[in-house]
Amino acid sequence: MESSTASPPGTRSGRREKLLRRVILPSIRGQNCPICLGSLEPRSAAVLEACKHAYCLRCIRKWSTLRRKCPLCNSIFESWFDTISLSSRSFRREILPPLNTNASATGTRSLHDAHPRNVMNERRRSRPLPWRRSFGRPGSVAADVIAERKLQWRASIYGRRLQAVASAPRNRVQVSAPVNDLVKERVLQRVEPWIRRELQVILGDRDPSVVVHVVTSLYTASLDKKDSVSSGQHDVLDNFLEPLRPFLLERTDMFWHELRCFAESPFNMQTYDAVVEYRRLS
Structure with missing residues (x-):
């Protein structure tokens, strides 16, 4: 040193x-x-x-x-x-000292104790799926090129019918209900760029502002009534997302799952893109 x-x-x-x-x-x-x-x-x-x-x-x-x-x-x-x-x-x-790869390979060190990615599914920590990649190093690749690569990557997620692995419950970002307007504003400032990008991919529209407004309104409502849109209550969830179906059609439920996984993760959008893991829909 x-x-x-x-x-x-x-x-x-x-x-x-x-x-x-x-x-x-x-x-x-x-x-x-x-x-x-x-x-x-x-x-x-x-x-x-x-x-x-x-x-x-x-x-x-x-x-x-x-x-x-x-x-x-x-x-x-x-x-x-x-x-x-x-x-x-x-x-x-x-x-840094040499990385002790044997310890991680044999399980002598717990991933939950030693790794910030402990919010991802521990069972998926082996070889990354081929579509999880670097989008280019900032400064060496133009920002618009990186953005376009991420759009292509997101399109491949929906095209392959993959599903994000949700954060472990103890590591999710918790929002208490009911929430005040200031908390809602902060939450929406974080998730709205993600929502806009996803809708650009799904709708093929560079300016999906109208649908962004629909989604953010629904998500704001879900902060107040989060129990009524839990993943285990499919009948309530289907009814809750009905305003979205004319726009997103068969991808409505998948989109909402992806939104909740990002929103409940502790990462910003850039880091989430780098570490989120996926599984195939059954």
Whole structure:
């Protein structure tokens, strides 16, 4: 491990201070951890050296015990910058020990104890399905290209009749009912971009604003009456989703399941795309 403190420009320490000022701090400032969604603070954050994506140190350390690929861009990493101090203009470079693949393969370490993806179905943690892929590293691939690749990926999910594996109950985002207007607004700010993208795929319409309004209205109602739309009450669910069926037809139930899986996960949209797992509909 190495540390850095303020030094004159041109020296090794000066170059490290430049790295701190121009790369490390901008990666953290005003950002949230893509895994837990908490605000990033320099002292408790880590910036991956390979791709400069930032996470809570606790989250990325747990992630690194079983995987050494960035959750956002899939870059392989072996080190990160942490213990970042604004007052002393210092940081530490931590080089990770070799990954103990035998421990994860033999089950000597519990996935629920060591891996942020514990919200996914533990039985599906072996080889990823072929359509789960990286969509391109931000900065090296244009944003519109990444967006188009994600649309194609989402279309393949519906075309193959796959179904997202729901989060484990203890790790779901819980919204107490009844909820006030402020909570509803925050929830909708998170889920509306996801809803818009899904409807673009299903309807083949780049601007499905009318149907987005229908979906968000139904989802807002479900926050107040979530018990009446539980997955075990199919007759109530069918009636509840009736306003959507003229638009989504046979994909209505599948869409609603996908929406609930995302909404109840602890991830933002970008991280969810990278880690969500699927099974085939029976």
